[in-house]
Amino acid sequence: VRRSVWAAIIGVPAALLIVLLATGFKEDPNAISSPLVHKQASTFALHAIDGNRTISLAQLRGKPVVLNFSASWCVDCRIDQEYLTAAWQKYAGTGVDFISVLYQDNVASMRKFVHQYGGGWPILRDPGQQTAINYGVYGVPETFFIDRRGIIRYKSTGPVPWDVLNAQVRNLIRSRA
Amino acid sequence: MKRWLGWIAIFWLLVICAVALAAYGRATPTASLNDRTLAVARELRCPVCQGESVADSESGISQGMRAIIRHKLAQGESPDSIKRYFVSRYGNKILLAPPSSGIGSVAWFAPPLLVLGGMGLLLTLVFDWRSRSRVPVSSSGAEYLERVRAELSRGDGEATNGEA
Numbered sequence: 001v002r003r004s005v006w007a008a009i010i011g012v013p014a015a016l017l018i019v020l021l022a023t024g025f026k027e028d029p030n031a032i033s034s035p036l037v038h039k040q041a042s043t044f045a046l047h048a049i050d051g052n053r054t055i056s057l058a059q060l061r062g063k064p065v066v067l068n069f070s071a072s073w074c075v076d077c078r079i080d081q082e083y084l085t086a087a088w089q090k091y092a093g094t095g096v097d098f099i100s101v102l103y104q105d106n107v108a109s110m111r112k113f114v115h116q117y118g119g120g121w122p123i124l125r126d127p128g129q130q131t132a133i134n135y136g137v138y139g140v141p142e143t144f145f146i147d148r149r150g151i152i153r154y155k156s157t158g159p160v161p162w163d164v165l166n167a168q169v170r171n172l173i174r175s176r177a
Numbered sequence: 178m179k180r181w182l183g184w185i186a187i188f189w190l191l192v193i194c195a196v197a198l199a200a201y202g203r204a205t206p207t208a209s210l211n212d213r214t215l216a217v218a219r220e221l222r223c224p225v226c227q228g229e230s231v232a233d234s235e236s237g238i239s240q241g242m243r244a245i246i247r248h249k250l251a252q253g254e255s256p257d258s259i260k261r262y263f264v265s266r267y268g269n270k271i272l273l274a275p276p277s278s279g280i281g282s283v284a285w286f287a288p289p290l291l292v293l294g295g296m297g298l299l300l301t302l303v304f305d306w307r308s309r310s311r312v313p314v315s316s317s318g319a320e321y322l323e324r325v326r327a328e329l330s331r332g333d334g335e336a337t338n339g340e341a
Binding site: 009013020033034035036104128129130132133134135136137138139 | 224225237238240241242244245264265266267268283291294298
């Protein structure tokens with residue numbers, strides 16, 4: 001009896017500790033999950049860097065939106081920008097709106113960046129990173145795929161791989177208003 | 178008497194610890210908006226830094242987060258509601274301390290439980306050892322004691338004879 005009591009005293013907490021640690025293996029330490037996926041996207045109304053116009057998410061309701069946070073100083077954003085440019089050209093006329101939000105960057109550098117790596121869709125200023133914080137942005141590039149009902153369907157951290165980009169844009173096009 | 182003094186000292190030590198913890202955990206209502214902003218920011222992780230709080234970081238995003246905290250506090254929102262807002266955007270990873278619900282609660286409850294368990298184990302062992310030391314003298318021990326007594330009584334006798 002004594003031996004079984006000792007086994008229980010040492011074994012039960014050890015088993016609990018192992019179970020607790022094992023739950024950690026279910027998570028990828030490099031993955032940055034977002035609680036915003038499958039939720040309504042936060043509204044915003046921001047000034048574009050070109051032209052005297054304000055673009056809000058509300059005015060895009062009913063259209064799929066690819067919302068990208070980017071900066072000219074970010075190396076990964078160069079790759080991302082080239083993929084996004086290719087997708088923007090490929091899906092032109094399908095009703096998908098591409099929008100970039102400037103992340104801790106200045107307008108002149110961003111213009112140069114677009115000239116070098118492509119673009120053509122609206123780029124918006126984000127004073128105080130309020131929109132980036134509202135979207136829980138950890139770093140750039142990050143891209144949100146928002147369906148016609150304004151629901152975030154997918155979030156990509158880092159440059160969006162070409163196949164993922166295509167698959168997600170096609171999903172958005174298929175989504176119902 | 179000495180025993181009572183020990184218990185009183187432990188009681189006051191616990192009271193002082195509880196008061197200190199309560200004072201550390203809450204900013205006083207009279208604290209300035211800046212102090213209250215920093216108190217909330219100290220509990221949030223800077224999203225683009227390594228192990229730095231929003232209060233300590235000078236990154237643009239942390240400055241933006243401090244501005245949001247300040248604005249929300251000025252509007253009368255509670256620190257808990259502000260933390261919930263950031264958790265709703267970034268997830269629990271944005272909190273520097275693990276949450277007190279779900280799997281995160283283990284980090285809060287496990288240490289005191291382990292300490293209590295350890296103390297219980299130690300007390301059990303001590304009582305066990307003490308009860309073992311009170312085991313009645315065995316028959317062989319009793320025989321040995323008889324022999325010692327007999328030897329002593331003989332020795333007494335010899336000494337008495339010598340004196341006489």
